[in-house]
Amino acid sequence: MAVIQINGGRVLNGELSVSGAKNAVLPILVASLLTDQTLQLRNVPHLQDVTTTMSLLAQLGAEISMDDGMAINISSANLNSYAASYELVRTMRASILVLGPLLARCGRAEVSLPGGCAIGARPVDLHLRGMQALGAEVEVKNGYIHARAERLRGAHIIMDTVTVTGTENIMMAATLAQGTTIIENAAQEPEVVDLAECLNAMGAQISGAGTDTITIAGVSALGGAVHTVLPDRIETGTYLVAAAMTGGFIKLRNARANTLDAVLQKLVETGAEIHTGADWISLDMHGRRPRAVDITTAPFPGFPTDMQAQFTALNAIAEGTSVISERVFENRFMHVLELQRLGANIQLRGGNAIVKGVEKLSGAPIMATDLRASASLVLAGLVAEGQTRVDRVYHIDRGYENIEEKLSALGADIRRVTLPRNAPAKVAAA
């Protein structure tokens, strides 16, 4: 069993290169199902969720190889299944993204319902309604989605709620539909734009990605393409917050500032000095303690919910009191209970967390519950006095490539330790 062990108190200082975006590469990998030609992807991050997605594609009959330039080549010429099992889908909810492409390419899909997760119920009703709008017959039975369609046909779809993967699923399905599809109240996230750019490189005719109205003119077939995955804005934001919490300096290369304006604006409010270039972002706190900032999460271009836990950790040690309002998911404060174990002063009231910044946190054994919560616990460990041990680090490996190596390179005292299975939780120093 692996844990991440941190001795807090180091000021971070240095440069890092940002990896490709998890939430862009997952739908883009699945887009390979839409063609019998080869899709080549560059800047693919080495993450558990990427490995899981490639296993799912291989189960469907895709052939995947990596060339010596570290590019991933995927060919779905010989698909031999349209079923995505519960065993796999329950390990990664984003597997629901195969629904649209399988329907468009094979006319059938048998995909397990993803079920809930730590941060909320996360239904997929809008995915299913979108497929029905495109002319598919959809039935949910025994925990599986059974969908079929001779040929999907274009439709005018107004989304009840902004949903990132819902928008992506419908957009992918619509690329091969007969006629034109318009998606209104579409998600505007940069990852949706990156997927649309890849699909257009494959021969799709998509316009409006990045706005709330996306138009897809269906084509008869898609071809291969070469696509470089955009940098991960959440990884970028996570390391910026890490440097801000320790009062340090960081320069991030291969970063795209215009994908995280709301985050940069909040970091400036905490007192950070931010500079940006075409493909880099720097942050300098000049040794200062951050000031508390209020956060309300919203779909892009609003403040991203995937950065909420990290800013809760920052506010826990900031100067002043802040209110964090989580408006996207109904249960995304699991990290608060663990931060309180480190001495954070946080009150939960409905969808809000009221955070009174404290001078110091004290290290303790804590447990990760979901991907971004685990990142916030590592960040808190960087500033907590003494040793912090974060358990269940498999959560963090889903979305962060080599987090302990990257933080060590910035000066943190952090390492991954494999403990014997029944190791007792070490009582933190009094």
Ligand code: EPZ
């Ligand atoms: C994507 O999840 C991201 N995952 C999430 O990142 C991110 O937190 C989320 O978008 C919001 O930005 C990937 O892209 C793989 P939603 P997704 O559908 O698409 C409700 C991370 O840490 N909803 O935009 O599943 C839903 O319950 C992960 O990297 C419905 O009601 O999120 C939520 O309240 C966590 N019905 C809201 O919409 C539906 O059919 C937004 O969810 C679909 C969604």
